[in-house]
Amino acid sequence: MTDRGARAIESLAIGDRVLSWKTGEYRPIRWIGRRTVRTDDLLTEEGRRVHLPVLIQRNAFAENAPSRDLYLSPAHGLLVKDYGISVRHLINGTTVRQVDDIQTIEYFHIELDSHDGVYAENMVAETYFESDNRHAYDNAGEYERLYPGDDPRVQEPCVRIDVPVTFVAGVRALLNKRAAQLAADAAV
Secondary structure (H helix, E strand, O other), X not given: OEEOEOOOHXXXXXXXXXXXXXXXXXXXXXEEEEEEEEHHHOOOHHHHHHHOOEEEOOOOOEOOEOOOXXXXXXXXXXXXXXXXXXXXXXXXXXXXXXOOOOOEEEEEEXXXXXXXXXXXXXXXXXXXOOOOOHHHOOOHHHHHHHOOOOOOOOOOOOOEOOOOHHHHHHHHHHHHHHHHHHHHHHXX
């Protein structure tokens, strides 16, 4: 969600303003990490598990949440209450599942001046969190050109990342209950 309405992430640019979950204000994008992954290069099961996108089916969490199918990288965090949960921990095989019938994956990850959440299809997804992995992006050199000499900034997460197993289990239980409800509704 931007100050000009909902926009596809691939159409965003540095300087565009996105709605902050943390402050409720529109904040400018500092950088957009881009990465292309070819599935032919993922030779091991572990490589596929780490890199193949996770699909959160429309309405998986609740009516209109997400409002459309939402694709995230497996490590990408969804912000749920006070926690950031990597979407790979929410895979249930039906309404949240890893996608393997894809040839090329193009990931986009927006960075603000601090870690935050942004609204994507009525869900709250985390922004880029600097953890010394910028080099993994195809356009890491762009950041270096834009911000020469900028050492990795120490960032504070905007949510707790030490998520209790019981909390994740509770979210998964709600997702599974919703999945069963959606399946029953589809059968009618």
